[in-house]
Amino acid sequence: MTFRAPVPEYQFLLDHIVGFDEIAATDRFGDASADVVTAILTEAGKLCDEVMAPLNRGGDLHPAHLENGVLRTSPGYEEGWKSISEGGWIGISAAPEFGGMGLPMTLTTAVNEMMSGACLSLQLAPLMSQGQIEALEHHASDAIKELYLPKLISGEWSGTMNLTEPQAGSDVGALTSKAEPLDDGTYAITGQKIYISWGDNDFTQNVCHLVLARLPDAAPGTKGISLFLVPKYLPDADGNPGQPNDLKVVSLEHKMGLHGSPTCVMQYGAAVGWMVGPPGGGLAAMFTMMNNARLGVGGQGVGVAGAAYQKALAYALERKQGVSQSGTIVDHADVRRMLMEMKADLFASRAILLACSQAIDMQTATGEADWAARAAFLTPIAKAFGTETGMRVSETGVQVHGGMGFVEETGAAQYYRDVRVTAIYEGTNGIQAMDLVGRKMMDGGEMANRLIDEIEDQAERARGRYPSLAEAVWQACESLREATEWLVGQDDMDNRFAGATPYLHAFARVLGGHFHLSAAMADAGGAREKLARFYIERLLPEHAAYLAHAQAGAAGARALSLAELADG
Ligand SMILES: Cc1cc2nc3c(=O)[nH]c(=O)nc-3n(C[C@H](O)[C@H](O)[C@H](O)COP(=O)(O)OP(=O)(O)OC[C@H]3O[C@@H](n4cnc5c(N)ncnc54)[C@H](O)[C@@H]3O)c2cc1C
Numbered sequence: 001m002t003f004r005a006p007v008p009e010y011q012f013l014l015d016h017i018v019g020f021d022e023i024a025a026t027d028r029f030g031d032a033s034a035d036v037v038t039a040i041l042t043e044a045g046k047l048c049d050e051v052m053a054p055l056n057r058g059g060d061l062h063p064a065h066l067e068n069g070v071l072r073t074s075p076g077y078e079e080g081w082k083s084i085s086e087g088g089w090i091g092i093s094a095a096p097e098f099g100g101m102g103l104p105m106t107l108t109t110a111v112n113e114m115m116s117g118a119c120l121s122l123q124l125a126p127l128m129s130q131g132q133i134e135a136l137e138h139h140a141s142d143a144i145k146e147l148y149l150p151k152l153i154s155g156e157w158s159g160t161m162n163l164t165e166p167q168a169g170s171d172v173g174a175l176t177s178k179a180e181p182l183d184d185g186t187y188a189i190t191g192q193k194i195y196i197s198w199g200d201n202d203f204t205q206n207v208c209h210l211v212l213a214r215l216p217d218a219a220p221g222t223k224g225i226s227l228f229l230v231p232k233y234l235p236d237a238d239g240n241p242g243q244p245n246d247l248k249v250v251s252l253e254h255k256m257g258l259h260g261s262p263t264c265v266m267q268y269g270a271a272v273g274w275m276v277g278p279p280g281g282g283l284a285a286m287f288t289m290m291n292n293a294r295l296g297v298g299g300q301g302v303g304v305a306g307a308a309y310q311k312a313l314a315y316a317l318e319r320k321q322g323v324s325q326s327g328t329i330v331d332h333a334d335v336r337r338m339l340m341e342m343k344a345d346l347f348a349s350r351a352i353l354l355a356c357s358q359a360i361d362m363q364t365a366t367g368e369a370d371w372a373a374r375a376a377f378l379t380p381i382a383k384a385f386g387t388e389t390g391m392r393v394s395e396t397g398v399q400v401h402g403g404m405g406f407v408e409e410t411g412a413a414q415y416y417r418d419v420r421v422t423a424i425y426e427g428t429n430g431i432q433a434m435d436l437v438g439r440k441m442m443d444g445g446e447m448a449n450r451l452i453d454e455i456e457d458q459a460e461r462a463r464g465r466y467p468s469l470a471e472a473v474w475q476a477c478e479s480l481r482e483a484t485e486w487l488v489g490q491d492d493m494d495n496r497f498a499g500a501t502p503y504l505h506a507f508a509r510v511l512g513g514h515f516h517l518s519a520a521m522a523d524a525g526g527a528r529e530k531l532a533r534f535y536i537e538r539l540l541p542e543h544a545a546y547l548a549h550a551q552a553g554a555a556g557a558r559a560l561s562l563a564e565l566a567d568g
Contacts, residue, residue: 003053005045005114006306009350011038016522017515018354020106026365029104037107044089044111051083052118059121059260060414064201064252071200071249074260078203080122085155089115090126094133098149105364106357109299113353116303120418121260123303125158125198127296131289132159132210136229139277139285144229147239148208157206157231161289162193162266170431172283173222177213179273188270189213189230192250195425199264200232200249206241207232209266210289211273212282219280227282228273247271257417290426291379295356297426298382301390302349304419308390308397309342311412315401329400338400342393344535347519348512349389355511356382377440377447380432384501385508387422387429394419433500436507437487441496445488448507452477452484455514462517465524469536473513476543480510483547490553498557499550506546513540 014020014037024032059074066072084090093108094100108130115123133152136145151157168174177191189211193199200207209230218224233241246269253263277285316330316339324331330339356378363371394415398405405412423429441448456477462470483503490496516532523529 005048028365048118063259064262091153113299117307135289230273298386301387305393308394312397312400351515390419494554498554502549
């Protein structure tokens, strides 16, 4: 079975569900006409189907490896990177003055998601570059922008992000890498970074690392962190890669999946780096990159979910087992349930992802604080729900395959293994949920309630045609509102954090109900109405259990002592 990029699905979502017309009506994104959107989706779809998808299995079987200290990538990845960069796909949303297309993030999200479904390991490489491009656009000096951005956007050079150290994972403030000022205004960067995705490759002329490190007199914690651009080769007077910098890949991690993507342990000797942003402003600058990457990683989860669904459906249509009308397993009620759950969650997570992207574009186009707050609120939900959907759908995909799902040849297991890390990197999903109920609710729940109001308004409009579905969505909103009030009323943050993950799940479920209802309204009597009914009647009710859990407080989660946890 061959992968097919979900181009028509994206066309429907952009036309009917996520208000792309509002984006295209702004001065900033006036070029994103219907023709441009169709051309972008169609061409990206071809790249995914014809170039990237055929590389997916090879990357799993022949991982990136070190050969006498030189990193060798998986078969065909060099050509894959060339096609991605020559097609301009790295810079869809990058600034036109540096060679980007300047198009909305919503389109980048759509393309990235399709590419993730085709070949997750390879897609992670341009995703890293995109994050770096955005961070440099916002925070770097003009000289750095002029030298680096055209090369990163064209794909001649690639980008990475270096936060993690052995003792500093979720707690970035614990990092100890050092930056010593040199006489010429540059810095000497020393330290070890671990888990660095695409820390090196054998297909770009230079690899540019964004590294978090501390100045000698830096304050402890996150306030004392600065950001540095540290290239593998120091640019010469003409801006070409010159002398090698003092950094190297020490080793590669052996992983559960994502084998085509080299995950590197990086050693910085006294590597020359340039500061990006102000001293002590490193984390703020890196957050630009991380927010972009969080949305991107949510898209990775959705992309793999889409690919896993396609594979499971194809298998179910072929596999003969048991007495049924067609003779294949697709006629069994339980198999149909699995396929419907996969398809319904896929739609919900895709719509949430695009709604978040739309808010980012509207923020860029209007500069309005309300759009910024909406984008900030939706980012952890898009990341966590997108990646949870990737895990759940790919796991169900294995189940649809029966024993063949556990056998590697079908590729169903690879999706399951590859996507697992998406819930871990770019801030674990637990950290996303804490961000949602912590920082994103410092407004006293205002943004959450505004979204809930909007969902209720739309449910009211849908009542005439779909009374029971609209009522279910409306009632779920009321429960969510009550839980939001409970959470923001907790002075003890431990109570909020203990309920963070179930609250995020509940919010995502309700948003999913909202988007399914919108799809039903746009396709009355059609397949989307049937799928919406399935989601709202069978999956939306999960929100009630999540909300009960969310409001149960921390005491229960801490009920067992450490000795009791260990007992038995
Ligand atoms: C394949 C792969 C690629 C990666 N790529 C990159 C990269 O390119 N660049 C980079 O810098 N890093 C990268 N990472 C690192 C990744 O971002 C971290 O693994 C991740 O942030 C989690 O950190 P950790 O592994 O130290 O886990 P820990 O922080 O030790 O977390 C362990 C568990 O404890 C929980 N936890 C931790 N702190 C808290 C808290 N305060 N409250 C509640 N729960 C908490 C976590 O949610 C998690 O469940 C990559 C990792 C992998 C596996």
